[in-house]
Amino acid sequence: MAASTSFPRRFGLLLYPEFEVLDVAGPIEALIGLSQRGYEDMKLSIISHTLDPVSPGLNDFGRAIRYLPTHTFETAPQLDVLLVPGGVGTIEGIPSPHKPRIDEYVDYVRKAYRGYDGHEPLQYIFSVCNGALVLGKAGVLDGHKATTNKAAWKLITPSAPKAHWVASARWVESGNVWTTSGVSAGADGMLAWMGSLLPDKVVADVADGMEWQRVWSSDDDPFAELNGCEDVLPE
């Protein structure tokens, strides 16, 4: 099967201290799988506030994991798609030892989404879990439907009072803004996003290669009820 020529190729991953490991790895696993199935010219840039190693988690166990960024905000290349994972690092209401200066990340997301200094606007932005909080603070969710992590629903939804927050959602598609629920939902959302642009057979091959038992419906979400979440309408 010939690769789609219109499929976006330039991906960026935003990485901040205390990110959540699986928020990153679910969508990235799916994208790596796609890149090995006829989309070899896909590019990935990993963007952080410095080039120092970035660690997930709140304690020494998680911090044994260290990712190396490839770019800073200043050197970030033109992107078509930006992935914004979640993690405790973004939530002011949860004390944590390695909290990043999240405003720098919010500024970059705002600029990247709208275009800046010779960079065209993003074609798509995609958040996992409370990555939606960064999108919310950047104004990206204004006038959009969105979802986020269900356990931290009440801490995150105030970040975007002009969004319609959808509670029972594994993921939400709203124009070029895709948001997913917590952690593992990122992989289902990414497969759905691919499915919106590529033939079903291509996406099925990627998912089967992951032995991923997909959540097929965007509103199949037991965690909304488990956590007593309800929709939050825009102000």
Place this chain on the structure above:
Amino acid sequence: MAASTSFPRRFGLLLYPEFEVLDVAGPIEALIGLSQRGYEDMKLSIISHTLDPVSPGLNDFGRAIRYLPTHTFETAPQLDVLLVPGGVGTIEGIPSPHKPRIDEYVDYVRKAYRGYDGHEPLQYIFSVCNGALVLGKAGVLDGHKATTNKAAWKLITPSAPKAHWVASARWVESGNVWTTSGVSAGADGMLAWMGSLLPDKVVADVADGMEWQRVWSSDDDPFAELNGCEDVLPE
């Protein structure tokens, strides 16, 4: 709820070039979740043949991801549990550009499992996907039941002719040897392993924190049939 004092605390992750991202991230996400729920004294060591960054994937897209190891084989500390992920890097039958010298990894696994030079034997060894191939070559699977990635079944199972390879298995528990099917099965297997040692409520909290829609039965495995896999009995 008080943390179990007998639960093993010293975890190692074996990391080699061309590992599979989600093979690592699924179990590690679950373990990080546990470490933040009353098991703060858990330790993680990331072991590779050098301290150089280690990348997954076969092409430049995946290789933008770079993990930093914490230890080499020579400096690896005493471990209670060793996690061995899969990845194309271990499969001789699949050509790939960054193939590691896998014999070094096999030697380390053999030594670590049995104990060596002042290191006690492992309490548990846990493989994801074709990480089972490394266990097989190290002799760890001799006389055990095991499973592995279903798409590469016929390339992997000859690595351990004295094992009983179980085809329809999301994961297999065989004494202190746990093996899982491909990629995302690692998280289900890890949650099952935790469940064999810890109260259900603790494991449910970890899984719900991941918003993970668990596969509850070890024999719930549509990918065995999809790939036409059958059990391979020991010679």
